[in-house]
Structure formats: structure tokens, C-alpha cells
Amino acid sequence: MTGVCGCCGALRPRYKRLVDNIFPEDPEDGLVKANMEKLTFYALSAPEKLDRIGAYLSERLSRDVARHRYGYVCIAMEALDQLLMACHCQSINLFVESFLKMVRKLLESDKPNLQILGTNSFVKFANIEEDTPSYHRSYDFFVSRFSEMCHSSFEDPDVRTKIRMAGIKGLQGVVRKTVNDELQANIWDPQHMDKIVPSLLFNLQSGERTESRSPSPLQASEKEKESPVELTERCFRELLGRAAYGNIKNAVTPVLMHLDNHSLWEGKTFAVRCFKIIMYSIQSQHSHLVIQQLLGHLDANSKNSATVRAGIVEVLLEAAAIAASGSVGPTVLEVFNTLLRQLRLSADYELTGSYDGSTNIGTKIIKAHEERQLQEAVIRTIGSFANTLPTYQRSEVMLFIMGKIPVPGIHPALPSSGCGSEGTRMIQVMLLKSLVQVTAGFQTTNMLTALPTSFLEPLLSFFLTEDPEIRLLVLQILLSLIDRHDNTAKFRDISIISDISLLKLKVDKCSRQDNLFMKKHGQQLYRHIYLGCKEQSSGRQHYESLFALLGILSVELANEEVVVDLIRLALALQDLALSTDEDLPVFNRCAVHALAAAYLNLICQLTTVPAFCQHIQEVIEVRQKKSPYFLPEDVFIDDPKLLSSAEKVEGDVLFLQSKITEVLGGSGYNTDRLATPYVPQYTDEDRLSKRKSIGETVSLQVEMESRNSPEKEERTPAEEITFETLKNAIVDSVGMEEQERERRRQVVEKFQKAPFEEIAAHCGARATLLQSKLNQIFDITIRPPPSPSGTISSGYGQSQSRSIPIYEMKFPDLCVY
DSSP, rough: OOHHHHHHHHHHHHHHHHHTTTSSSSSSGGOOHHHHHHHHHHHOOOOOGHHHHHHHHHHHHHHHHTTTTTHHHHHHHHHHHHHHHHHHHTTTHHHHHHHHHHHHHTOOOOOOOHHHHHHHHHHHHHHHOOOSSSSSSHHHHHHHHHHHOOOOOOOSSSHHHHHHHHHHHHHHHHHHHHTTTTTTTOSSHHHHHHHHHHHHHHHHHHHHHHHOOOOOHHHHHHHHHHHHHHHHHHHHHHHHHTTTTGHHHHHHHHHHHHHHTOOTTTTTTTHHHHHHHHHHHHHHGHHHHHHHHHHHHHTTTTSSSSHHHHHHHHHHHEEEHSSSSTOSOOHHHHHHHHHHHHHHHHHHHHHHSSSSSOOGGOOOOOOOHHHHHHHHHHHHHHHHHHSSHHHHHHHHHHHHHHHHHHOTTTOSSSSSSHHHHHHHHHHHHHHHHHHHHHHTTTTSSHHHHHOHHHHHHHHHGGGSOOOOOHHHHHHHHHHHHHHHHSSSGSSSSOOOOOOOGOOOOOOOOHHHHHHHHHEEEEEEEEHHHHHHHTEEEEEEHHHHHHHHHHHHHHSSOOOHHHHHHHHHHHHHHHHHHOOOOSSSOOHHHHHHHHEEEEEEEHHHHHOHHHHHHHHHHHHHHHHHHGGGGSHHHHHHHSOOOOOOTEEEEEESSSSOOOHHHHHHHHHTHHHHHHHHHHOOOOOOOTTTTTTSSSGOOOOHHHHHHHTTTTTTTTOOOOOOOHHHHHHHHHHOOOHHHHHHHHHHHHHHHHHSOHHHHHHHHHHHHHHHHHHHHHHHHHHHHHHHOOOSSSSOBBTTTTTTTOOOOGGGGGOOOGGOO
């Protein structure tokens, strides 16, 4: 029998004999290295036999697995690994099929050691760069199995950790093997990403819970090697780093779904961590894609709880901070439009008490404090996005937000009806807070571009409301835009500064653009500062901000003419506090006096005119002795010392315009202008300063359209101006305002809804009217007045010939303007 067996063994194919020889009698002895080298040499010499070697090894491994001979299984896998690393011929594909079949057999086993063994072999295979592509290989099973291993719930925690770690390594191997091979199944397809990404996030989250137990340093260092957290994060970063432009959405969508399904937005911490990994891992030029997906997800969760929406907004805030400049993407305004829409919806939910706008008792599930936290988060996020934008785009965003501020009759107040003035005010405050965030740190060299008329005029119109919070926000916005050298913080506290050099102010020479800006808008700014001091609801913060604004104007935009106007304004404020016509409370009178004193003390030191400084210091010293309630140190405190209502203010406690004009005139300042008291130029807008909401603001554009309309009746003759007519013009009955508003609305509606032919006819009628008026003027100009006899005669009794019309006369070129 022995001879027969030996004879039959000799008849076996050589590759089988070489494979059999690598297995020792005792599997504990391990692979027979000498015979393994012979097998490797044979495979390299006869590559056409490689697929048969693989098939035979696969057959032996399957038999050993079935017989639970795990020692021989390990030897077979080791041999396969060595052959795989050594052979790179064209027939490697057939060998790989046998290899993957054996790995699959191990992964299907319920033994953790075999699963880990198969995973390790697959990882080695994944690191090999194949010379020839494979057209038919599939990795679907491996994606599913490795994802399943990542969620292992094995009883033994150490074994569970090893299995999960093997699953993560396996997924990493699949990604490496397929991500750059166009012939392989697309790993970025949702069917694969929906398994890979949640598996990684599950281990990332599990590791976060484990780390929160705070082990000792020794334990931590040991567990760090065993914990799958670092490996998970590295694998996740590698996956995202390989994502191309078209694959970002498929990679991020499973993250959003995982956070939704496991209610992880509310905690914020894990969601923020995930998106920090995403933002730092993807290519910087793709950052805006992630932000757009987050914005879309925020819209999709518009009716979810405030805590969920706040979590998404917090993630947006972190993502915007990480994103590089300009990475918000091509749809910049759409980003801000989405965030502003969330502000409106949140205000609507807070007021109505439900997500569907109904007022049934059962639907009032809104928690007001959670909505307010969401609103603050959205406002911070708007500021964070704005900080990533260049200056020109930030200016566009400022105008965009300003255009969103609701004005009844022009802009809708809120999406749902019934919110009334309260809802309108909420939106106004929130949008102005957003503007505060956007303008924070805004730097520009040209004030005309930073504060264009289209932005400044509506902004200042908000300064005429009775709402003190809105006025304070407007002041903050103005300070952010005008202050280009971070001097605002040095003017925050109103006080009598003995030496302004201690403030270390940063002052630059006033540029030509700055001079043009002050010529164009200076009087407007002075008027609103004056009107702001008149408001009875102004408090300590308002006066401190007004002082800061005056100081910033003096440092940033003051030329000689501006300095004169600012001094006149300060003296006008003193007269305002003395006036008995203004019904100002005692605190406001003292505050205006203190504001004027503090500012004159500042401006006199900036002008460096000794006689001017001497006069200001003399008055301040007198006030310190006689009237401390006219100085900021005794007014802007928690328990201010105020003027007695019966006490008269006169004499040397006041700054004298004549004295200031005299001392500054000697230094070359315009004495005529200095001697002229400042009187604010009131407009129609100022007459409405007592309205309760900015919603009552008139539209200047609509007013001009209605005034120029040809349907307007002929102008009535000028009536005599008396005290009564002036009084009626100021008081202005409510009925007249309603009629005027309705007329303007009709004009706007006509231009919005009328057909083009009607509008063209309207404009043609206006042109015809203009031409007829011009013809009347020309007739009067070229024709002398008729004589009593009805004929035009000369002094000699001859009839006078008609004169040449002016528009037909020939003039030399130098005479024509």
C-alpha cells in the first residue's frame, strides 16, 4: 500500500505537491518557509499556474474551516498573502478571485478570530496596486460585511473592540481599492455610502462616550491603542479627502441622516465634531457644497423643534468659521436669504405658539426661550458668514438685509398674518442685530462705498423711532462702519479726559473721499444726533453711544469745516437742554449737558487751540464746584445726581458760543459759521419721528413718483403762511396721512401691475405735458405783452416786426453753457 500511495502521490500535479509541502504535520509549527519559497519561485516561473494554485489553496482552506482545523487555515492565508505580494503578472486577476473567495469564507464565519484574519488579509490586498484592471470584480459583500462588523455587539468588550476595529480597517481597504478605479463599482453610490458613513459615525460616537469616563493616564494610553476612535476618524478623513466635487453630496447626506435618526443635533457637540472633520478633510474649494447642504437641511427641518434647528445653525456657525474666504460659494445672497427666512419663521412660531400658525390650545408647543436661543444662534451665524466675505460682497449683504427689514405697506411683516406690530418689531430688531454682526470689523478706505445713500438713509430713518432698542442698534452699526482704526472702545465711557494722549487714539489724515462723504451726508448725521438727544426714552447707553459717535467722527472724518459743525452741534445740544419748549425729563437734560461738556473737552484737545481749551476747562471747573450734575461723572452712574427742577441754569456754568467763536477765529477757523447757531434742517421724515414704529416710514421714491404724476391736479396758488398753517403742517391729521399713503400705494401698484402699453402712454403724456409747458414759456419769452389797442406798434406809429425766438438765435460757442 505504501508503494502504491507513493506512486499515486508522484503522479499528482507539481503545483499541488508544492502547495501540500508548505503545510507541516503539526500546524503549530507554522508555515514551512523553505517549501514556501519553492512555491513562490514556481508561481513566478509559471504564472499560468497561479490561478490553479489559488483554486487548490481555496479548496484546502474551505475543507480546513469545515473541519475546524484553524491552524491550517492561518497557514493557508499566510501563503496566499505571500503569493499575492510576490506576483504582479497579468493572470493575477484569476488568483485574486480565489483569494477573495477565501476571504469571504472567513468573514462569513462566526468565529471572531477568523473574521479578523480574513480582514487583515483583505487590507494587505487593498494596499497592492494591480497592473491590470478588473472588469467584473464586486465588493458589495465586503462593504456590507465590514459595516456589520463595525456594529458588532459581541459580549466580550475586548473582542468586540477588535471586531469593530477590523470592520473599520476593512472599510478603509475597500475605499482605497475602489475609489480611484473607474472600472470598479462606484463606492460613492448612495447604496454604499449609506452603509459606510453611518458605520464610521457609530464608532466615532461610541468612542466619544467611552472617552467621557475619563480613565487614568496609564489606562488611557493603553486603550488608545485598542480604541477604534482614532482609526475611525482617520478612515473618515481619508474617505472625505478622496471625494471629488460630484461626490460631496453623497458623502454628506448620510451624515445628516444619521444625526437626524439618532437625535444628535440637540446635543450639538457630536454634530459639530463631525462637521469639523468634514470641513477640515474635504478640499477647500468644495466647502461651499457642504454649507449649501446644511442650509437645505435647515430648510427641510423648518417645522422641527427649536433645539434641532439651533443645532444645525451651530454647525453652520462652525463650518463658516472653518471655511476659507469666499468659500460660501456663488450663491452668497441665497445663504443669507435662508438664514433671514429662519429668523422670520422663528419669530412667527414664537408669536403664534405653533408650527402651523393655528392658535388651538393643543398646538401650542413652542418654547419661547428655545426660539430666542435659536434666533441668537442664527444672528451669530450671519456674522460668521459675513466675516468670510470680501468687502464688496459684505456691502451687498448689508444692502440685502436692509431691504428685508419689514415696513408695512412695502414689505410683508411676517409669513403668517395676525402678528401685528409686535411681530414687525421683532423682525426689525433681529435684522438690525444681524446688521450689527455683519458690520463688526468692517474695514474700508472709502466711506462713500461703505455707507452708500441707499443704505445710510433707511438706516438713519430707524433712528427716528420711539423704540430705544432699535435706536441703540442703529448707533452700533454706524460706529462699526465709520470706525476704521478700532477707536470705539476708547470712547465707550463718557468722562472728562484731562489728557487725550492717554487714550492712544489712532488718527489718519482725512482723505478726499472722506471729505466728499461729510459734504454729502454730514448734515444728515448731525441732524440725527441732535434728534437722538431729544428722545425722552434715551438712556445711559444711548448717550454713551452718541458720545462715541461724535468722537469717532472727530477722529476719522474731521476736517476744519467738520470740526466747526461739530462744535456748533455741541453748543446746540446745550441750548436744547436749556430750552423750556422741549419736554425733556430732568435726567435727559442733565445727560445732554454732560454729553456736550465731555465732547467739547475732547474736541478742544484735538484742535490744540490753547485759548479754546482754557475756556472749556474753566467752565468744567465751575461745574465741578457748582453744578456737578452737568458732568458725566455724576450723571452716568447707577445713582445719578440730578438738577432740581426749580433751579435755573445760567452764568459761568455754560459754554459761550461768542467766546468759542472769538478764540477759534484767532486760529483761522470760520468765525461767520461758528457764530451761527446750529439749527437742524427738519424734513418730512423728521416730522414723523414720534411714530411708534418704523413701519410708518414714508417711501421717498413713491412720494417723488406721485408728485411727478401727470394725474396730479394743478398746483394751487401760494397761500399765505401763518402760525396756524405751520401748526397744522406739523400736527398733520391722521386722515390726511391715510389719504396720502393710499395715493402713493395706488401709484406703486399702477407701475407694478399695469400693462406696458399703458405705462408707455403714461410716460408719453408726461413728455407731452412738459413740451406744452415749454411752448408756453417760449411764447411768453418771444412775444411782448399785448397793447391796450390789441396791436403791437412802435413809437413811430409803424407796426413792429416779430422778434427772433431765443431758441432760434445763433450764439457764439463761448456764450453757450
